[in-house]
Amino acid sequence: ALPSKSAPSAALPGLDAATLSSLKKLTQYYAVTAFIALMIGVLLGPLQALNYGGINVYDYPLLKVLIKSYYQGLTLHGVLNALVFTQFFISGWMLYLPVRDLNARPNMKFAWFTYLMMTAGLLTAAVPLLTNNATVLYTFYPPLEGSPVFYIGAAVMVAASLLVAGQVVWLWLAWKRAHPGRVTPVVTYMSVATWLMWVVAALGLVIEVVVMLIPWSLGLTRGVDPLLARTLFWWTGHPIVYFWLLPAYISWYAFLPRQAGGRMASEGLTRLAFAMFLVFSVPVGLHHQYADPNVQNSWKIIHMFLTFLVAVPSLLTAFSAAASLEDAARARGGRGLIGWVRRLPWGNASMTAQVLAMISFIFGGAGGIVNASIAFSPVIHNTAWIPGHFHITVGTATTLTFMGVMFWLVPHLTGKRLASPRLALASVWWWFTGMMLFALGMHWQGLAGVPRRAQVSASTQQAVYDAMHLGLPKAITAASGIVLFIAAILFYTVLWRTLLSRRVDDPESTPIPASEAISPAGETLAGASPLVRRTEPLLALTFVALVLVILVYGPVIAPMLANYQFIPGQRLW
Ligand code: HAS
Numbered sequence: 001a002l003p004s005k006s007a008p009s010a011a012l013p014g015l016d017a018a019t020l021s022s023l024k025k026l027t028q029y030y031a032v033t034a035f036i037a038l039m040i041g042v043l044l045g046p047l048q049a050l051n052y053g054g055i056n057v058y059d060y061p062l063l064k065v066l067i068k069s070y071y072q073g074l075t076l077h078g079v080l081n082a083l084v085f086t087q088f089f090i091s092g093w094m095l096y097l098p099v100r101d102l103n104a105r106p107n108m109k110f111a112w113f114t115y116l117m118m119t120a121g122l123l124t125a126a127v128p129l130l131t132n133n134a135t136v137l138y139t140f141y142p143p144l145e146g147s148p149v150f151y152i153g154a155a156v157m158v159a160a161s162l163l164v165a166g167q168v169v170w171l172w173l174a175w176k177r178a179h180p181g182r183v184t185p186v187v188t189y190m191s192v193a194t195w196l197m198w199v200v201a202a203l204g205l206v207i208e209v210v211v212m213l214i215p216w217s218l219g220l221t222r223g224v225d226p227l228l229a230r231t232l233f234w235w236t237g238h239p240i241v242y243f244w245l246l247p248a249y250i251s252w253y254a255f256l257p258r259q260a261g262g263r264m265a266s267e268g269l270t271r272l273a274f275a276m277f278l279v280f281s282v283p284v285g286l287h288h289q290y291a292d293p294n295v296q297n298s299w300k301i302i303h304m305f306l307t308f309l310v311a312v313p314s315l316l317t318a319f320s321a322a323a324s325l326e327d328a329a330r331a332r333g334g335r336g337l338i339g340w341v342r343r344l345p346w347g348n349a350s351m352t353a354q355v356l357a358m359i360s361f362i363f364g365g366a367g368g369i370v371n372a373s374i375a376f377s378p379v380i381h382n383t384a385w386i387p388g389h390f391h392i393t394v395g396t397a398t399t400l401t402f403m404g405v406m407f408w409l410v411p412h413l414t415g416k417r418l419a420s421p422r423l424a425l426a427s428v429w430w431w432f433t434g435m436m437l438f439a440l441g442m443h444w445q446g447l448a449g450v451p452r453r454a455q456v457s458a459s460t461q462q463a464v465y466d467a468m469h470l471g472l473p474k475a476i477t478a479a480s481g482i483v484l485f486i487a488a489i490l491f492y493t494v495l496w497r498t499l500l501s502r503r504v505d506d507p508e509s510t511p512i513p514a515s516e517a518i519s520p521a522g523e524t525l526a527g528a529s530p531l532v533r534r535t536e537p538l539l540a541l542t543f544v545a546l547v548l549v550i551l552v553y554g555p556v557i558a559p560m561l562a563n564y565q566f567i568p569g570q571r572l573w
């Protein structure tokens with residue numbers, strides 16, 4: 001267990017055995033639902049990779065029964081992987097961790113309600129997606145118009161995640177009241193900061209969907225303004241990538257060092273990184289809209305600088321994650337400038353998954369800086385480069401980390417043993433190799449000008465595509481799809497065999513791999529460093545975040561409201 005520093009008190013009842021067992025079950029439900037969504041989403045990926053290898057499989061009658069078009073498949077792929085998988089896993093993970101860290105008793109009825117609500121939202125949205133009535137891709141830009149049922153289902157899902165956020169913040173505040181003057185334990189700190197960031201981030205999407213898209217798709221308004229909708233979408237759409245990333249960072253900071261045999265570098269630095277994410281994640285969305293007309297260039301440039309600023313806490317993370325891995329490897333007898341890397345416990349699938357995820361993110365992050373540079377953007381925007389970028393961020397840094405976490409989390413929650421650790425290890429190497437190949441092929445094609453979101457292998461486009469003479473990157477991309485398909489089969493074999501096996505241990509015999517810190521934050525605020533004291537008031541930092549968002553979005557959105565355009569919807573599929 002997390003070595004909780006909090007004794008239960010009258011003001012804050014501790015976790016009792018019955019609540020803990022219900023909480024573990026709930027966390028398992030969240031995680032397994034997430035991985036079912038990912039399984040379906042990932043089955044479609046290799047077909048898309050074949051498309052970018054010049055091979056069109058979308059005319060096969062058997063496939064036609066399941067999906068009507070490339071775009072229906074792509075919508076399912078984006079929604080299930082990027083929106084559903086992440087949100088379910090994170091909602092379980094970032095409720096479970098702070099509760100264990102604080103040793104505080106959550107209201108389990110409410111917690112189960114949020115799960116059921118999120119699942120209801122998912123099932124609602126699934127109907128139009130599966131019946132080809134919401135083939136609007138995971139960004140659902142208007143004037144593409146999907147069934148209202150899709151937008152309603154998506155809104156319910158997001159609302160459910162905000163309720164989880166509310167519960168975690170509420171528990172944290174109760175803990176603060178019960179322990180005045182104490183420093184928030186670091187795992188709770190990271191979780192609460194991430195949830196608060198998500199609350200500020202979600203406002204844009206909530207307004208877009210509730211005020212604009214739902215009434216419009218129900219036929220209550222005569223049109224919708226695409227530019228305003230996109231702007232509100234990216235208000236949420238950029239920080240949502242940190243909502244996917246920070247839960248992985250929690251693992252890299254708090255658990256991976258222990259798994260590697262070492263310690264977290266510094267709790268103060270960890271808190272600084274998360275405080276920076278809370279304040280700077282949101283006011284950067286225009287870096288997705290450099291090509292959009294009717295947005296002043298000066299605002300695009302301000303968002304660009306803020307984007308570079310929000311890369312800083314990731315750079316802090318890179319250095320402190322590397323430091324804690326080096327600490328671990330040297331403790332195991334590692335030597336040399338980089339020779340120590342060999343002494344990491346590479347036989348451990350959970351550790352290996354996460355270190356490979358980190359390596360992929362070095363390239364993913366570097367590509368992100370290129371995307372954010374307004375001078376480079378026209379070269380790569382809307383090309384295959386972009387899917388190249390985000391499959392080594394969300395598709396690997398996040399997904400492979402969560403896969404690695406599952407290798408200890410499932411035993412920890414259920415008392416079952418990881419089925420075939422060697423297969424687990426193989427699956428993560430296959431995933432990493434597949435995604436690095438995919439990224440190579442797609443970045444390369446993007447530089448050559450191949451568009452994203454295009455059925456380039458279809459007969460109508462084939463001539464142009466063939467004439468681009470991209471034999472090598474096309475072959476690499478197609479091959480990556482096969483490698484990733486094998487990786488998925490290996491991973492899911494391990495996961496399902498583990499879940500379907502019988503419970504053999506007391507679950508707590510697989511503890512949460514909580515790491516000690518080389519430089520801890522201390523117990524009391526009075527004795528803590530200025531950095532720790534200043535990063536403690538998370539609600540005040542949230543307020544600063546909100547003010548900053550209003551400052552950089554107010555002048556962008558105000559003229560759009562003044563010139564609101566009523567554009568009728570289109571159904572292009
Ligand atoms: Fe991004 C587009 C810029 C990070 C996801 N991004 C996307 C899209 C997605 C996405 C899904 O500025 C497509 C949206 C769409 O459909 O249109 N991105 C950035 C920047 C960052 C960034 C500046 N992105 C992410 C993360 C994602 C993600 C994280 C998901 C989880 N992105 C953009 C831009 C676009 C964009 C533009 C729009 C492009 C366009 O034109 O449409 C930064 O946050 C990146 C900072 C990261 C680093 C790397 C730090 C490295 C670490 C690893 C350390 C490793 C170690 C290993 C220590 C600076 C932490 C040691 C190992 C041993 C063996 C010792």
Ligand code: HEM
Binds near residue numbers: 052085452453
């Ligand atoms: C899009 C392949 C796994 C999220 C794509 C595209 C390809 C692809 C080729 C580009 C399609 C296009 O632009 O026309 C794969 C393969 C996977 C995989 C082979 C592994 C088997 C994942 C994972 C995630 C993910 C794990 C996230 C957790 C996305 C998203 C899109 C996408 C968000 C964008 C959809 C859009 O543009 O609307 N995928 N993918 N993929 N993928 Fe994946």
Ligand code: CU
Binds near residue numbers: 237238239241288
């Ligand atoms: Cu972004």
